[in-house]
Amino acid sequence: MKLNIALLAGDGIGPEVIEQAVKVSDAIAQKFGHEITWKPALTGAAAIDAVGEPYPDSTHEVCKNADAVLFGAIGHPKYDNDPSAPVRPEQGLLKMRKALGLFANVRPTFTFPSLLDKSPLKRERIEGTDLVFLRELTGGIYFGEKGRKDNGDTAFDNCVYTRAEVQRLAKKGFELAMTRSKKLCCVDKANVLETSRLWRETVQAMEKDYPEVEVSYEFVDAVAMRLVQWPNSYDVLITENLFGDILTDEASVISGSMGLMPSASMGAEVSLFEPIHGSYPQATGLNIANPMATVLSAAMMFENFGLTEEGKTMRDAVNKALEAGVVTEDLADGGKAYGTKEVGDWLAANI
Amino acid sequence: MKLNIALLAGDGIGPEVIEQAVKVSDAIAQKFGHEITWKPALTGAAAIDAVGEPYPDSTHEVCKNADAVLFGAIGHPKYDNDPSAPVRPEQGLLKMRKALGLFANVRPTFTFPSLLDKSPLKRERIEGTDLVFLRELTGGIYFGEKGRKDNGDTAFDNCVYTRAEVQRLAKKGFELAMTRSKKLCCVDKANVLETSRLWRETVQAMEKDYPEVEVSYEFVDAVAMRLVQWPNSYDVLITENLFGDILTDEASVISGSMGLMPSASMGAEVSLFEPIHGSYPQATGLNIANPMATVLSAAMMFENFGLTEEGKTMRDAVNKALEAGVVTEDLADGGKAYGTKEVGDWLAANI
Ligand SMILES: CC(C)[C@H](C(=O)O)[C@@H](O)C(=O)O
Ligand SMILES: CC(C)[C@H](C(=O)O)[C@@H](O)C(=O)O
Numbered sequence: 001m002k003l004n005i006a007l008l009a010g011d012g013i014g015p016e017v018i019e020q021a022v023k024v025s026d027a028i029a030q031k032f033g034h035e036i037t038w039k040p041a042l043t044g045a046a047a048i049d050a051v052g053e054p055y056p057d058s059t060h061e062v063c064k065n066a067d068a069v070l071f072g073a074i075g076h077p078k079y080d081n082d083p084s085a086p087v088r089p090e091q092g093l094l095k096m097r098k099a100l101g102l103f104a105n106v107r108p109t110f111t112f113p114s115l116l117d118k119s120p121l122k123r124e125r126i127e128g129t130d131l132v133f134l135r136e137l138t139g140g141i142y143f144g145e146k147g148r149k150d151n152g153d154t155a156f157d158n159c160v161y162t163r164a165e166v167q168r169l170a171k172k173g174f175e176l177a178m179t180r181s182k183k184l185c186c187v188d189k190a191n192v193l194e195t196s197r198l199w200r201e202t203v204q205a206m207e208k209d210y211p212e213v214e215v216s217y218e219f220v221d222a223v224a225m226r227l228v229q230w231p232n233s234y235d236v237l238i239t240e241n242l243f244g245d246i247l248t249d250e251a252s253v254i255s256g257s258m259g260l261m262p263s264a265s266m267g268a269e270v271s272l273f274e275p276i277h278g279s280y281p282q283a284t285g286l287n288i289a290n291p292m293a294t295v296l297s298a299a300m301m302f303e304n305f306g307l308t309e310e311g312k313t314m315r316d317a318v319n320k321a322l323e324a325g326v327v328t329e330d331l332a333d334g335g336k337a338y339g340t341k342e343v344g345d346w347l348a349a350n351i
Numbered sequence: 352m353k354l355n356i357a358l359l360a361g362d363g364i365g366p367e368v369i370e371q372a373v374k375v376s377d378a379i380a381q382k383f384g385h386e387i388t389w390k391p392a393l394t395g396a397a398a399i400d401a402v403g404e405p406y407p408d409s410t411h412e413v414c415k416n417a418d419a420v421l422f423g424a425i426g427h428p429k430y431d432n433d434p435s436a437p438v439r440p441e442q443g444l445l446k447m448r449k450a451l452g453l454f455a456n457v458r459p460t461f462t463f464p465s466l467l468d469k470s471p472l473k474r475e476r477i478e479g480t481d482l483v484f485l486r487e488l489t490g491g492i493y494f495g496e497k498g499r500k501d502n503g504d505t506a507f508d509n510c511v512y513t514r515a516e517v518q519r520l521a522k523k524g525f526e527l528a529m530t531r532s533k534k535l536c537c538v539d540k541a542n543v544l545e546t547s548r549l550w551r552e553t554v555q556a557m558e559k560d561y562p563e564v565e566v567s568y569e570f571v572d573a574v575a576m577r578l579v580q581w582p583n584s585y586d587v588l589i590t591e592n593l594f595g596d597i598l599t600d601e602a603s604v605i606s607g608s609m610g611l612m613p614s615a616s617m618g619a620e621v622s623l624f625e626p627i628h629g630s631y632p633q634a635t636g637l638n639i640a641n642p643m644a645t646v647l648s649a650a651m652m653f654e655n656f657g658l659t660e661e662g663k664t665m666r667d668a669v670n671k672a673l674e675a676g677v678v679t680e681d682l683a684d685g686g687k688a689y690g691t692k693e694v695g696d697w698l699a700a701n702i
Contacts, residue, residue: 084552090542120476120580141492141510146545153514155549159492163504189593191441194497198506201435224601228579229471242540246597250575 001034001305006066008059010044011089012279013289013340014072020291020344021070021298024317027351028302028310039066043096044074044089044279054092060099063270068301069100071274072294077281097137102265102272103165104172105135106300107248109231111255114322115331119256121228129255131234132176135244136161136169137265140195142241161195161240166202172266173238174210180235184215187223187239187247199240220247227251252276259290259330260318262297264304271304273297287339290328292318295347317350352385352656357417359410361395362440363630364640364691365423371642371695372421372649375668378702379653379661390417394447395425395440395630405443411450414621419652420451422625423645428632448488453616453623454516455523456486457651458599460582462606465673466682470607472579480606482585483527486595487512487520488616491546493592512546512591517553523617524589525561531586535566538574538590538598550591571598578602603627610641610681611669613648615655622655624648638690641679643669646698668701 007022009015022038029036041059048054054074063069074089082088096102110130111119119126144158170186177184186203188196200217207215218226220243226233227247231254239247252258258277265272275293283289295318303311321327326346329337338346358373360366373389380387392410399405405425414420425440433439447453461481462470470477495509521537528535537554539547551568558566569577571594577584578598582605590598603609609628616623626644634640646669654662672678677697680688689697 084541084548088542094543120472122471122473125471142543144507148545148549150513152549155512155546156495157510157544157546158507159510160505160507162501189596190435191439192445192493193508194499195506195508197435198499198503221596221600224575224597225604228601228604243597245540245572246575246594249572250579250601253576253579 001307003034003036003068003305004066005036005038006063006069007038007040008043008063008069008071009040010072010074010279011046011076012073012281012284014044014074014279016285016287016289016340017275017291017294018070018072020340020347021294023344023348024295024314024351025298027348028314031313031351032307032310043092045076045079047092048087048089053087054089055095055099060096063096063100066270068270068304069272070298070301071272073275073277073279075279075281094142097265098143100270100272101138101267103136103138104169104266105137105244105248106264106266107133107135107251107261107276108263109133109251109255109261110257112257112260112319112322115257115260117256119254121231121254125229126231126254126256129232131231131251132180132236133244133248133251134169134173134176134236134238135248136165136240139165140241159193159195159242161198163198163202166199167206170203170206170238173236174206174213177213177236178210182213183235184213185223185234185237186215186217187220187237187243188217189220189243190217191219195240203238223247224250227254260292260296262293262300264297264300273301287341288329288337289340290330291340291344292321313351317347320350321346352658354385354387354656355416355418356387356389356652357414357420358389358391359394359414359420359422360391361423361425361630362397362427363424363632363635365395365425365630367636367638367640367691368626368642368645369421369423371691371698372645374695374699375646375665375702376649378699379665382664382702383658383661394443396427396430398443399438399440404438405440406446406450411447414447414451417621419621419655420623421649421652422623424626424628424630426630426632445493448616449494451621451623452489452618454487454489455520455617456488456595456599457615457617458484458486458602458612458627459614460484460602460606460612461608463608463611463670463673466606466608466611468607470605472582472605476580477582477605477607480583482582482602483531483587484595484599484602485520485524485527485587485589486599487516487591490516491592510544510546510593512549514549514553517550518557521554521557521589524587525557525564528564528587529561533564534586535564536574536585536588537566537568538571538588538594539568540571540594541568542570546591554589574598575601578605611643611647613644613651615648615651624652638692639680639688640691641681642691642695643672664702668698671701672697
């Protein structure tokens with residue numbers, strides 16, 4: 001296969017972890033006879049510094065014409081805690097999601113046996129957890145009309161969803177459930193919100209097309225509780241943008257493997273793959289960041305091209321490294337800590 | 352003191368736990384020389400069955416003219432999973448909050464040493480947790496304009512806040528922080544929402560009036576994570592209605608003492624006190640429900656009248672019962688389980 005991949009390294013540790021994912025992907029390409037062309041482009045604070053905006057048109061061109069986007073992380077302390085600054089990296093993120101039509105954010109939470117003890121939850125609560133959130137990413141209150149009235153003393157944000165938007169996301173949810181344990185949970189606040197009632201009735205109407213999938217409907221506050229109590233009782237969950245933002249982050253910390261969690265944002269044309277961790281500015285350039293989440297994101301990318309064997313080979317390499325203790329300091333637990341680059345080299349050598 | 356208390360027992364186990372709280376409150380009144388007049392009124396499914404609506408005008412009259420409201424729980428399975436039913440108990444709840452102006456929901460999460468092992472979190476994560484959420488309860492997306500367009504294919508919910516609403520809630524937050532460790536966390540999503548930017552700028556402008564309070568600003572998704580990771584790093588948190596709904600429920604399960612957590616909803620005129628647990632329909636009439644959360648809610652009520660000693664005496668009785676193993680089956684852990692009524696009797700006898 002010939003693959004054109006847009007490479008958005010971003011800020012902080014982004015470039016370092018991306019470098020390792022490229023290295024491991026290239027090893028996969030060589031082994032399986034694919035040809036990857038990497039197309040680097042600017043994003044985030046790095047792009048603001050260079051050209052004054054976080055998602056420049058030139059970057060959009062590169063992404064739009066690529067077969068997929070591999071993304072590092074964005075964010076820089078100089079933009080922190082100032083949500084009213086005129087230009088901020090997050091705006092680039094939202095603009096990119098919208099412009100590329102990345103409507104479904106796929107966020108798995110699973111456990112690695114060797115990392116179970118890192119979880120804040122007791123072992124018996126977390127063991128066996130393997131769930132996936134599908135978060136709607138281009139609608140809802142993030143993108144509705146927002147503004148001020150009464151000389152700035154009243155603020156509003158409108159949350160809007162159309163039936164077609166819900167169907168598009170829910171379809172992915174049903175399809176994913178069919179490849180897993182055929183359990184789907186629709187998360188909403190239908191006892192209060194009209195948009196949630198639209199979500200619920202739309203999903204209910206789709207149930208007949210997937211007779212094998214067992215669908216449950218739960219309120220967002222109840223899910224926020226059960227995620228901490230019995231995370232392993234969930235499989236596939238679908239939800240709207242803001243609920244998804246909160247719940248996927250909550251879910252990410254329960255496993256103890258947060259630093260290893262990959263994600264995908266799927267669009268109709270192009271999809272994007274990125275680790276869920278941030279840009280960890282303090283670690284920039286120190287060769288200590290854990291590259292595994294980015295490598296696993298690249299694995300999701302291969303799988304999304306239908307290259308299942310390639311994805312599995314990457315995952316296996318990560319598991320092997322974990323077992324062999326070839327890990328960065330966040331996982332070293334007093335043992336030897338390898339550098340970001342060394343872990344990348346080891347993974348590439350073990351493909 | 353002469354106290355007129357509206358008594359809204361509600362559904363399910365509501366009447367049983369309320370009965371115990373009344374018994375213990377009466378013992379307090381006798382000991383400290385107060386006179387309580389209880390004014391029962393209908394609410395929830397019970398009210399729908401009786402008069403066709405969940406918060407009848409007659410109930411509102413009783414509440415409005417009372418010094419405080421003591422509330423059990425509402426909700427009945429026949430209204431579950433049908434968010435589009437024409438009349439539902441939750442509507443009564445929202446109507447009551449708005450009509451009584453209950454703008455600040457106070458939700459403490461604390462631990463009881465004897466219950467620490469019931470937490471899904473590891474002991475070292477949860478030990479020492481003692482935080483309070485102030486959730487705005489009569490504004491935001493719950494009460495903004497909502498509806499459908501395009502023949503029902505588009506739904507919308509508008510989230511609206513005024514500066515005055517934020518100030519009112521934040522003032523309570525600063526005041527509460529001053530009586531505790533002087534740490535206040537403002538939870539918002541100011542990197543995306545205009546209402547959140549209004550929240551943040553309003554709280555920032557109030558900082559100068561409380562120079563001793565150290566204020567932090569955190570995004571709702573980050574708080575959803577840190578609540579699971581380091582709950583004991585928080586003290587007072589203030590937030591808007593929907594974020595508060597999700598985060599207070601998440602916080603309630605981390606301590607292992609969920610069944611014991613009280614809450615208050617404060618208004619300008621009258622305030623309401625209720626356990627955070629639900630109506631547990633399955634346990635109705637079985638004399639097995641734990642009355643302690645309702646008793647602790649009554650303790651908050653006394654404290655809110657400035658009757659600190661009375662509140663403390665009730666709390667001490669609950670602690671004593673826990674230590675003596677005078678508990679309902681949810682806390683019995685294989686030991687002897689007392690009935691709802693017996694726990695109530697014991698608490699009253701130990702005032
Ligand atoms: C940075 C922010 C705008 C973003 C979001 O809320 O979507 C982030 O929290 C995420 O989840 O990717
Ligand atoms: C029943 C529901 C409307 C209510 C809410 O969302 O406010 C409940 O979840 C709560 O938190 O009291």
